[in-house]
Amino acid sequence: xxAAAPPPAATNRLGFTRDVYKGxxxxxxxxxxxxxxxxxxxxxxxxxxxxxxxxxxxSGIGCSSKTPAYFLGKSHGFNAVxxxxxxxxxxxxLANSGLTCVGVSGDGDTASIGMGQFCHLVRRNVDMLYLxxxxxxxxxxxxxxxxxxxxxxxxxxxxxNPFELIDCCELAMTLDCGFVARSFSGDxxxxxxxxxxxxxxRGLALIDVISPCITFNNHEGSTKSYxxxxxxxxxxHAIDYVEPQPEIVVDYDAGTTKVVDLPDGGRxxxxxIDRDYDPTDKVAAMSALEEARHAGVLLTGLLYxxxxxxxxxxxxxxxxxxxxxxxxxxxxxxxxxLEEILSGYR
Amino acid sequence: MSAKRIVNDxxxxxxTVNGSGSQTSNIVLSKTLFRMGIPVxxxxxxxxxxxGLPTWYTVRxxxxxxxxxxxxxxxxxxxxEMTFAEDVNAVQDGGVLLHEASYKFxxxxxxPGVIRYxxxxxxxxxxxxxxxxxxxxxxxxxxxxxxxxxxxxxxxVTRQVVTDQFSGKxxxxxxxxxxxxxxxxxxxxxxxxxxxxxxxxxxxTQGKLLIEGNAxxxxxxxxxxxxxxxxxxxxPSSSLVENFIDFAKEHRHTADGxxxxxxxxxxxxxxxxGIVLGAGWAGARAMTSTAGPGIxxxxxxxxLGYYAEIPAVLFDVQRVGPSTGLPTRTMQGDIxxxxxxxxxxxxxxxxxxASMGECFTxxxxxxDLAERLQTPVFVMTDLDMGMNLWMTxxxxxxxxxxxxGKVLNAEQLQKxxxxxxxxxxxxxxxxYRTLPGTEHPLAAYFTRGSGxxxxxxxxxxxxxxxxxxxxxxxxxxxxxxxxxxxxxxxxPGAEVGLLAFGSTDLCMRECRDxxxxxxxxxxxxxxxxxxxxxxxxxxxxxHKRIYVIEQNRDGQMFDLIRLxxxxxxxxxxxxxxxxxxxxxxxxxxxxxxxxxEGMKSKAAASKASAAQxxxxxx
Numbered sequence: 001x002x003a004a005a006p007p008p009a010a011t012n013r014l015g016f017t018r019d020v021y022k023g024x025x026x027x028x029x030x031x032x033x034x035x036x037x038x039x040x041x042x043x044x045x046x047x048x049x050x051x052x053x054x055x056x057x058x059s060g061i062g063c064s065s066k067t068p069a070y071f072l073g074k075s076h077g078f079n080a081v082x083x084x085x086x087x088x089x090x091x092x093x094l095a096n097s098g099l100t101c102v103g104v105s106g107d108g109d110t111a112s113i114g115m116g117q118f119c120h121l122v123r124r125n126v127d128m129l130y131l132x133x134x135x136x137x138x139x140x141x142x143x144x145x146x147x148x149x150x151x152x153x154x155x156x157x158x159x160x161n162p163f164e165l166i167d168c169c170e171l172a173m174t175l176d177c178g179f180v181a182r183s184f185s186g187d188x189x190x191x192x193x194x195x196x197x198x199x200x201x202r203g204l205a206l207i208d209v210i211s212p213c214i215t216f217n218n219h220e221g222s223t224k225s226y227x228x229x230x231x232x233x234x235x236x237h238a239i240d241y242v243e244p245q246p247e248i249v250v251d252y253d254a255g256t257t258k259v260v261d262l263p264d265g266g267r268x269x270x271x272x273i274d275r276d277y278d279p280t281d282k283v284a285a286m287s288a289l290e291e292a293r294h295a296g297v298l299l300t301g302l303l304y305x306x307x308x309x310x311x312x313x314x315x316x317x318x319x320x321x322x323x324x325x326x327x328x329x330x331x332x333x334x335x336x337x338l339e340e341i342l343s344g345y346r
Numbered sequence: 347m348s349a350k351r352i353v354n355d356x357x358x359x360x361x362t363v364n365g366s367g368s369q370t371s372n373i374v375l376s377k378t379l380f381r382m383g384i385p386v387x388x389x390x391x392x393x394x395x396x397x398g399l400p401t402w403y404t405v406r407x408x409x410x411x412x413x414x415x416x417x418x419x420x421x422x423x424x425x426x427e428m429t430f431a432e433d434v435n436a437v438q439d440g441g442v443l444l445h446e447a448s449y450k451f452x453x454x455x456x457x458p459g460v461i462r463y464x465x466x467x468x469x470x471x472x473x474x475x476x477x478x479x480x481x482x483x484x485x486x487x488x489x490x491x492x493x494x495x496x497x498x499x500x501x502x503v504t505r506q507v508v509t510d511q512f513s514g515k516x517x518x519x520x521x522x523x524x525x526x527x528x529x530x531x532x533x534x535x536x537x538x539x540x541x542x543x544x545x546x547x548x549x550x551t552q553g554k555l556l557i558e559g560n561a562x563x564x565x566x567x568x569x570x571x572x573x574x575x576x577x578x579x580x581x582p583s584s585s586l587v588e589n590f591i592d593f594a595k596e597h598r599h600t601a602d603g604x605x606x607x608x609x610x611x612x613x614x615x616x617x618x619x620g621i622v623l624g625a626g627w628a629g630a631r632a633m634t635s636t637a638g639p640g641i642x643x644x645x646x647x648x649x650l651g652y653y654a655e656i657p658a659v660l661f662d663v664q665r666v667g668p669s670t671g672l673p674t675r676t677m678q679g680d681i682x683x684x685x686x687x688x689x690x691x692x693x694x695x696x697x698x699x700a701s702m703g704e705c706f707t708x709x710x711x712x713x714d715l716a717e718r719l720q721t722p723v724f725v726m727t728d729l730d731m732g733m734n735l736w737m738t739x740x741x742x743x744x745x746x747x748x749x750x751g752k753v754l755n756a757e758q759l760q761k762x763x764x765x766x767x768x769x770x771x772x773x774x775x776x777x778y779r780t781l782p783g784t785e786h787p788l789a790a791y792f793t794r795g796s797g798x799x800x801x802x803x804x805x806x807x808x809x810x811x812x813x814x815x816x817x818x819x820x821x822x823x824x825x826x827x828x829x830x831x832x833x834x835x836x837x838p839g840a841e842v843g844l845l846a847f848g849s850t851d852l853c854m855r856e857c858r859d860x861x862x863x864x865x866x867x868x869x870x871x872x873x874x875x876x877x878x879x880x881x882x883x884x885x886x887x888x889h890k891r892i893y894v895i896e897q898n899r900d901g902q903m904f905d906l907i908r909l910x911x912x913x914x915x916x917x918x919x920x921x922x923x924x925x926x927x928x929x930x931x932x933x934x935x936x937x938x939x940x941x942x943e944g945m946k947s948k949a950a951a952s953k954a955s956a957a958q959x960x961x962x963x964x
Contacts, residue, residue, distance in 0.1 A: 091624025
């Protein structure tokens with residue numbers, strides 16, 4: 001017997017290996033929560049069999065916005081200006097409806113400088129995955145509070161944040177976002193299915209991922225440190241995502257499980273932990289978030305989902321062929337049309 | 347009545363209150379003159395307001411084809427009591443004041459040289475327009491009727507204009523026509539003509555159109571195959587995208603009703619340009635339209651577009667700045683800002699249409715240029731061009747293939763076996779790009795506004811940074827050979843040259859005729875783009891003094907040229923600026939040139955004793 005050949009690298013349904021979903025080496029601080037999110041994203045996109053050539057990675061400015069360089073090295077990336085990735089994504093998705101847009105933003109990029117664009121991205125329901133890698137602090141400029149820092153949370157050196165936070169999940173719900181989730185960078189079990197479901201969702205899928213900043217916001221007194229988040233994290237449900245399949249063979253316990261069907265045939269499976277939670281009830285979701293905030297609890301999981309909401313491309317009622325690829329014959333009206341129009345100006 | 351008849355050469359200004367429906371009457375008057383075959387120019391001098399503030403409209407009819415605003419007003423129709431005291435001084439001697447009879451002249455006002463016609467507009471309206479709801483709107487039609495009688499316009503032509511104007515709401519045709527006839531009847535019975543102005547049919551407008559630049563640019567964009575539009579409403583550019591939407595609704599849907607375009611009304615101009623850049627990056631022909639305040643907001647993204655090399659078309663329908671400025675008045679005030687919009691070393695191509703035909707054709711060229719050069723291209727019009735009716739020949743249909751620029755697809759990548767986004771492969775400093783979604787392992791690259799090397803990798807290395815920046819500079823040199831070339835009318839032996847661009851051109855033939863009459867006979871260089879072409883230095887070399895004529899206070903184009911041509915040639919440059927927000931007129935320009943030449947125009951000489959207003963003119 002000769003020595004056994006090395007086992008073939010595992011491939012996904014499109015025949016791509018996991019390596020294709022990897023990117024460059026991270027230059028973030030060792031132990032950064034963002035790197036865990038990157039790892040989970042690579043896994044989610046690989047396992048879901050998302051075509052890497054069809055992905056557009058988009059980001060703004062900040063530590064979080066650097067991460068698209070660290071995953072999907074075979075995908076086009078766009079590191080835009082601070083807070084304005086949403087408009088770039090909107091244009092790209094209109095130009096090419098076939099793109100899978102993955103946006104990575106931070107709490108400063110979204111909740112401060114990019115607040116306006118974020119709100120309008122949600123309002124227009126652009127079909128994309130929008131991650132907020134949320135650490136409550138400005139890392140690249142060395143430790144200033146961001147707008148998602150909890151009131152009373154302490155900076156390195158002890159100063160407390162005097163202002164109320166902006167809760168991007170609650171905000172998105174008031175804007176009727178069709179997919180709102182919150183997770184923790186250290187919880188791969190919850191984050192991976194959320195990332196898969198968010199990618200499959202048609203419309204804007206927001207996942208606010210609490211992602212501790214190891215350098216500037218991981219101390220005693222911070223409400224976004226690893227220790228604090230682990231202590232206060234309260235998952236709403238155990239979540240699983242099942243890819244579209246020709247036949248549903250899994251049995252669910254109707255009493256403890258809720259199933260959300262996505263338009264592409266995928267299914268989100270939510271298993272009850274210790275309370276009944278209906279993520280299709282927006283009012284209940286908002287009050288759950290409010291109650292949790294006042295109780296100092298971090299609710300994580302799929303907060304709200306409406307899989308049937310029309311996205312921007314559907315509202316724009318465009319041809320199926322991507323707009324960028326339309327030819328002269330498809331976009332330039334005839335000479336007769338020009339003459340007809342001009343005759344109205346005599 | 348004066349013995350001298352002045353035929354087909356008259357400027358009429360109508361003073362009304364905005365929101366009173368006066369715009370329709372003004373258009374009916376303009377189109378009647380136009381369809382009678384007399385070249386016309388129409389300018390709306392309106393307030394930044396929906397109703398209740400003063401507004402003026404000037405119509406000029408000129409057998410010679412001088413259709414820019416005329417400095418002198420021949421007939422002033424006063425239908426706004428608020429501005430009457432000022433209006434009565436705006437008309438020149440020999441001119442006409444046609445006013446509501448009840449208005450009081452300012453105490454001591456005594457200008458025997460001005461012919462006055464007092465018309466009881468309000469009383470006529472009260473008695474003759476039975477529908478009280480329509481009375482306010484129709485009062486303005488009375489003046490049209492009076493002018494028809496006074497000038498000898500053809501009512502049958504007016505009848506057709508009104509019919510066409512209200513084609514969507516036929517019920518309005520009869521009331522409007524009868525209001526016009528009330529005015530005509532009153533004038534016939536009560537006015538004794540004392541003025542010399544007459545209109546007679548001629549055939550100088552046959553086949554021509556009256557259109558606004560915003561409509562022409564919108565048409566150009568539609569025929570250029572523009573697929574993504576993002577905008578934020580702002581005067582005076584809003585009607586550009588609104589026209590695009592109207593045209594596209596009719597002509598850019600497939601048989602099954604699907605759109606071959608998308609329009610997003612964005613939350614602000616920052617988002618508008620962001621959407622356009624996102625779409626351009628993904629390969630679409632995309633545009634936005636704005637005015638100065640929007641341009642200021644777009645500065646950040648303009649720099650990204652330049653550095654990351656993304657095609658985009660931006661229409662800047664310029665208005666008066668700084669800041670909010672005069673939103674409804676015209677200016678070429680964004681030249682300096684746009685040329686180098688954004689921080690760091692940036693420069694952007696600008697193209698300057700000067701006619702409705704060029705608004706149409708150069709809009710199309712802008713999309714080709716943007717994709718060829720992979721950079722934002724600015725089409726610089728202004729409120730005068732954008733929102734006023736300009737006469738034009740029908741637009742030529744352009745049927746050549748779109749230039750989609752250097753885009754590599756999967757098959758080409760496979761053949762090449764190598765791709766670096768920012769490498770100058772062809773020696774023209776324009777690199778190749780790929781579009782997101784291209785299914786090939788070599789296709790992907792990372793677009794960023796931060797430092798990048800030729801392979802699009804992040805870098806802070808000095809030599810990598812300089813390499814890319816130097817290539818961008820060379821790319822701008824390539825742009826010189828691709829942008830629209832100037833139009834030069836060289837006069838043999840001329841010492842003096844005039845240089846103008848954009849909407850100023852409308853009055854340049856008249857201006858040059860005035861200068862010729864004064865004995866100057868200058869050459870003319872109509873600049874059509876920035877970066878400048880090699881023709882510019884040649885023109886400067888060939889003349890002793892070159893007047894750069896523009897509509898802003900600081901001589902923005904003058905400065906750009908000076909920066910470019912070096913000290914020896916720039917010593918030949920002179921500057922003429924018009925910046926009071928009104929559409930530029932020939933006389934102001936020719937007087938300014940003659941003054942700097944130490945000469946006097948005939949008109950100026952004869953008026954030497956009269957105090958002249960030179961506000962906003964330098």
